[in-house]
Amino acid sequence: MNKNIINKLLSLSESIHLLYVEDNINIRETTGAILKRFFQNLYIADDGEEGLKLFRENSIDLVITDINMPNMDGLQMSQEIKKINSDIEIIITSAFNEEEYMKKSQKIGINTYLYKPLELEQLIDTLSKTLQEMKEREVLA
Amino acid sequence: MNKFIDFILREKRTQSESLIKYRTKFMNLIGLTTAIIVFFMSFVRLYTEEYFMVTINLLASAIIFYMIYLIKIKPVYLKRAIQVFVSLIFIFSFILIKNVHYDSKIALPFMFLSAAMFLQGKKAGLFWFIAFIVVSFILYFTSITDGGFSSKTLIMMLVFFTIHYAILLVYENQQNESSEELENINKNLDQTIKERTKELNDQKEAFEILYNKSSDGVLLIQDGKIVDCNESVIKMLKYNSKDELLNKYPSELSPKTQSGKKDSFEKSEAMMKQCLQKGTHTFEWKHQKFDGEVFWCDILLTRLMLQDKVTIHAVLRDISERKVLEKEIQSQAFRLEEFNATLEEKVKLQVAKIQESLDNFKILIDSTIEGIIVYDNNSGVIDCNQAGLKLFKYTQDEIVGKSINQLIHKDDINQVLSKLEKENIAPYEVKAIDSLDASIPILISGTNIHYNGVPVQIITIVDLSELKQKDKLLQQQSRHATMGEMIGMIAHQWRQPLAAITGSTGVIKLDLVMGNYDEKLFETQIDKITEQTQFLSSTIDDFRDFFKENKKKTYTTLENITESALKIIGPTLENKKIEIIKRYESTGELNTYTNELKQVVLNLLKNAQDAMLENGVNEPKIEIATYSNKKQFILEISDNGGGIPADVIDSIFEPYFTTREKKDGTGLGLYMSKTIVDEHCGGSITVSNTEVGAKFKIVLEDNMDE
Numbered sequence: 001m002n003k004n005i006i007n008k009l010l011s012l013s014e015s016i017h018l019l020y021v022e023d024n025i026n027i028r029e030t031t032g033a034i035l036k037r038f039f040q041n042l043y044i045a046d047d048g049e050e051g052l053k054l055f056r057e058n059s060i061d062l063v064i065t066d067i068n069m070p071n072m073d074g075l076q077m078s079q080e081i082k083k084i085n086s087d088i089e090i091i092i093t094s095a096f097n098e099e100e101y102m103k104k105s106q107k108i109g110i111n112t113y114l115y116k117p118l119e120l121e122q123l124i125d126t127l128s129k130t131l132q133e134m135k136e137r138e139v140l141a
Numbered sequence: 142m143n144k145f146i147d148f149i150l151r152e153k154r155t156q157s158e159s160l161i162k163y164r165t166k167f168m169n170l171i172g173l174t175t176a177i178i179v180f181f182m183s184f185v186r187l188y189t190e191e192y193f194m195v196t197i198n199l200l201a202s203a204i205i206f207y208m209i210y211l212i213k214i215k216p217v218y219l220k221r222a223i224q225v226f227v228s229l230i231f232i233f234s235f236i237l238i239k240n241v242h243y244d245s246k247i248a249l250p251f252m253f254l255s256a257a258m259f260l261q262g263k264k265a266g267l268f269w270f271i272a273f274i275v276v277s278f279i280l281y282f283t284s285i286t287d288g289g290f291s292s293k294t295l296i297m298m299l300v301f302f303t304i305h306y307a308i309l310l311v312y313e314n315q316q317n318e319s320s321e322e323l324e325n326i327n328k329n330l331d332q333t334i335k336e337r338t339k340e341l342n343d344q345k346e347a348f349e350i351l352y353n354k355s356s357d358g359v360l361l362i363q364d365g366k367i368v369d370c371n372e373s374v375i376k377m378l379k380y381n382s383k384d385e386l387l388n389k390y391p392s393e394l395s396p397k398t399q400s401g402k403k404d405s406f407e408k409s410e411a412m413m414k415q416c417l418q419k420g421t422h423t424f425e426w427k428h429q430k431f432d433g434e435v436f437w438c439d440i441l442l443t444r445l446m447l448q449d450k451v452t453i454h455a456v457l458r459d460i461s462e463r464k465v466l467e468k469e470i471q472s473q474a475f476r477l478e479e480f481n482a483t484l485e486e487k488v489k490l491q492v493a494k495i496q497e498s499l500d501n502f503k504i505l506i507d508s509t510i511e512g513i514i515v516y517d518n519n520s521g522v523i524d525c526n527q528a529g530l531k532l533f534k535y536t537q538d539e540i541v542g543k544s545i546n547q548l549i550h551k552d553d554i555n556q557v558l559s560k561l562e563k564e565n566i567a568p569y570e571v572k573a574i575d576s577l578d579a580s581i582p583i584l585i586s587g588t589n590i591h592y593n594g595v596p597v598q599i600i601t602i603v604d605l606s607e608l609k610q611k612d613k614l615l616q617q618q619s620r621h622a623t624m625g626e627m628i629g630m631i632a633h634q635w636r637q638p639l640a641a642i643t644g645s646t647g648v649i650k651l652d653l654v655m656g657n658y659d660e661k662l663f664e665t666q667i668d669k670i671t672e673q674t675q676f677l678s679s680t681i682d683d684f685r686d687f688f689k690e691n692k693k694k695t696y697t698t699l700e701n702i703t704e705s706a707l708k709i710i711g712p713t714l715e716n717k718k719i720e721i722i723k724r725y726e727s728t729g730e731l732n733t734y735t736n737e738l739k740q741v742v743l744n745l746l747k748n749a750q751d752a753m754l755e756n757g758v759n760e761p762k763i764e765i766a767t768y769s770n771k772k773q774f775i776l777e778i779s780d781n782g783g784g785i786p787a788d789v790i791d792s793i794f795e796p797y798f799t800t801r802e803k804k805d806g807t808g809l810g811l812y813m814s815k816t817i818v819d820e821h822c823g824g825s826i827t828v829s830n831t832e833v834g835a836k837f838k839i840v841l842e843d844n845m846d847e
Contacts, residue, residue: 006654024637026669030644033662034651068716095636116636117643120650 009038009124012131017041017058021051021065021074022093031093031118035064038127048072052080062130063090064114067101075101078108089130093118358438358457363450365390365413377459379431391455396429416442416453428457437464512583512602516545516561523597532583532604534576549585550574561587561598570605582609612816615796619813620688623740626747627684627709634680634712638673645670683708687743689736697735699727699767699776706742710750719750719761727767731774731841733822738839741814741826745778745837748810752782752835769843776839784830793828 018039022028023046032044043058045051049071055063063081067074078090092105093114102113114126358374360367370386378394380386386394391413392406399408405427416422422442429435441456506513512529516522521542525533533540533548549557550572560566568586575581582605587598645666652659687709707714707721714721746763753761758781766777785793796812818826824841 003654006651024640026641026673027637027644030641030648030666030669033648033666034644037648037651037655037657070718095633117640118647119643120647123647 005124005128009128009131012128012135013038014040016061016131016134017043019043019045019051019054019058019060019063019065021045021048021063021069021077023047023066023069027066027116027118031123034120034123048074048077052077055081055084060088061134063088064093065090066093067105075104075108078105078110082108089134091126091130356458358459360386360391360455360457361447362391362413362453362455363447365410367391368452374457377430377457378428379434381431385431394428396427396435399427412440413442413453417444417451420444425460426457436461510603512604514540514548514600514602516587516598516600517595518598521545522548528604529602532575532581532602533573539576548573550580557585561600562589564589568601568603573602581606615809616813616816619809620740622809623744624688627687627743630709630713631680631684633716634709635677637712638676642670642673645673680708687736687739692734694732695735696730696732697738698730699769699774700725702735702738703742703765703767703776705739706746710743710746714746714750714763717750717754717761719753719763722762722764724764724766727769727774727776729769729774729843731843733841734817737817737821738841741817741839742776742778744810744814749778749780749782749835753780756783758782772843774841774843776841777836779831779834779836781833782835783833784835785828787830790828790830794826 016039018035018041020028020032020035020042021044022031025046028044028046032042035042043054043060045054047069048065051063051065052072054060063078065074065077074092078092081088081090086109089112090108090110091112091114092102092110093116094101095116105113112126112130114123356373358377359371360374361369367386367389370383374386375381375383378386390406390409392409395405395409397405399405409426412422412424412426420443424440426438426440427435428438437460439458439460441458443454443456445452445454507527509526510528512532513526514522514529515524521544522540525535525537525540530537530540535543545557545561546554553571556569557571560569566586568584571583571585572580573583573585584603584605585600587600589596589598591597649663649666652662683705687705703723703725711721746765749763750761753763760781762781764777764779766779768775794811794815796809815826818824818839818841822841824839826837826839828835828837830836
């Protein structure tokens with residue numbers, strides 16, 4: 001890990017509005033703390049319902065969500081979000097043993113995963129790639 | 142009857158014949174005597190120089206007298222006598238003409254008179270006698286004779302005449318008497334004959350009725366051939382008329398052979414011969430009808446005289462029916478015999494079978510995997526089968542006489558002793574002690590029986606070592622399966638704390654790289670990490686506790702058991718959004734194998750979870766209820782997973798039974814649960830379906846006293 005990667009991500013994430021949805025408080029707080037370092041505009045919700053609400057109320061560019069959550073799970077929420085904006089990038093955090101959910105998520109149009117427990121390098125790498133792709137798409141558009 | 146008449150007649154005849162014989166002799170004697178006297182007198186005359194002619198005269202008269210007697214009595218000589226008489230008349234006539242002697246003239250009528258007198262009977266004789274006297278007196282008084290009719294001569298004649306007449310009278314009298322007697326005899330005879338004839342007629346009539354109308358056939362046989370028969374015979378033999386039967390041999394009316402393959406003709410001859418010798422003879426005979434049918438007859442042969450011929454009177458009685466009966470009886474007797482024979486055979490067979498089954502039984506007893514001991518309280522072990530010997534590692538000789546105390550572990554001996562005396566005790570588990578002093582888990586049960594009047598116990602023993610071993614293996618298998626499942630559960634449980642820890646390290650690392658040295662943040666994150674690791678540690682402890690093999694019973698509560706299980710599976714259930722409803726109403730502690738029961742509860746919860754997830758139940762719920770009464774602790778776990786199909790609900794406790802299609806079903810969970818609850822903990826586990834799902838019920842006895 002070096003500073004360049006971090007700086008690169010920082011440059012990409014500067015203007016991005018991120019929604020992070022996680023029901024587990026410990027994960028939410030620690031992961032939230034990391035994300036806060038990169039995203040000035042970070043919205044954090046503790047379940048799908050709240051996440052959807054925040055998405056509707058704010059202009060969100062990127063969503064990171066857990067799957068297994070009370071009230072509304074990550075997949076249901078993603079489905080709703082895709083209805084609102086089918087182009088929105090959604091990253092799912094999941095455990096290795098939750099393959100069923102992953103298959104479902106692919107149907108919705110989600111292809112990016114972050115495996116729990118979230119390691120810093122993995123998180124930075126995945127976010128960098130995703131944001132890079134988003135930027136390139138914007139330029140093309 | 143005829144014979145009798147014959148006899149009477151013969152008797153009478155002989156009687157009269159002997160009488161006549163006797164009289165003839167008598168008359169002959171008189172006749173002869175008279176003749177001799179007359180003859181003698183003629184010689185006297187000759188000697189006294191009387192007239193020669195007179196002498197001849199007298200001589201002739203003597204001969205005549207004799208002849209007359211003969212004539213009178215023996216008529217057969219009549220012809221000859223008449224000839225003699227005629228010739229004598231000629232002789233006298235010649236003498237009369239040539240020699241005219243007066244006396245001789247007198248003698249002539251005298252001769253005739255005498256002859257007439259005898260010939261004509263006493264009446265004529267009397268007449269002639271009187272006539273002679275009259276003529277003699279006339280002659281005497283008129284003296285018409287030449288030389289004079291001497292009075293001497295006259296008297297002499299008179300005397301002779303009188304004697305003759307007397308003889309005649311006597312003779313006549315006797316003649317009458319004998320004829321009277323004969324008449325009487327004849328009369329009697331007539332009477333008898335009349336009576337007999339009447340009797341005979343009656344009998345004849347009766348006989349004829351019998352003969353013709355009798356249902357018995359009657360044959361008359363002469364010289365071996367049939368001479369007569371009645372209607373019954375014709376009917377019996379199915380002939381058309383009597384003529385067809387006459388002149389036939391009885392054997393011609395019979396089949397060729399009789400029973401015993403004897404020739405009918407020879408046998409019939411033999412039978413008739415016997416009849417002729419004995420008078421009667423009875424026997425059974427096979428006759429043959431005209432149409433060929435053979436039937437059995439009772440034959441009675443009687444010998445009798447018919448028209449002076451020896452006749453056999455044969456009576457035939459059809460005994461076919463009787464024979465049929467006899468045959469039936471015989472065949473029944475035969476069948477009975479046969480039956481007896483088969484019975485005997487059957488008995489033999491049965492005995493053999495019994496022997497065989499006894500042998501089989503012995504083999505069975507010896508080949509059974511159960512040890513069987515015949516035990517008597519006083520003399521100890523009486524007998525033991527192979528399995529028993531193998532179990533206890535004794536020889537037959539060593540084990541005989543051993544007390545139960547030497548065979549059962551001292552911990553269990555009191556239980557065994559008290560239960561052996563009772564009847565109908567379900568097999569129970571104890572430890573046996575073998576010859577090497579090793580302890581063997583056994584299942585034991587006893588039955589009291591009377592053996593030769595002595596009460597003995599049949600103790601059945603099953604070696605549980607192997608079963609225990611298998612049980613252990615199964616248990617291990619099950620534990621391993623459970624462990625695998627639990628690792629999954631733990632992984633789930635650890636995912637969050639691990640994620641949290643990773644998150645914390647991530648933050649610290651990021652700040653370190655970026656040069657943000659915020660001590661407070663570092664401290665907070667490190668505290669969080671420590672907190673999470675402690676959680677992880679406690680989870681591991683739970684897991685270890687769970688699998689701690691605790692072979693001793695401990696005091697616990699149902700709530701404790703349930704909560705321990707939930708600690709392991711709870712996060713998983715939560716993660717699967719399964720609602721847990723707890724209703725803990727049980728109070729008090731129970732002494733049981735806690736860890737094993739935790740496994741059971743965990744298994745039931747896992748099953749409920751799987752069932753609900755598999756069936757895609759909305760709002761899955763597991764309700765855990767505990768309650769207790771004086772004697773029992775009850776734990777119910779019910780779900781709304783749709784229940785167990787009726788066709789498998791009875792077999793879900795069987796080993797290797799699984800409804801799960803996926804790899805995670807070992808099929809041992811419920812089997813092991815049942816083993817633990819039923820056998821280890823002495824309780825029971827049952828399942829039933831509720832309206833919405835399955836309900837497992839564990840009932841544990843309150844056995845804290847033990």
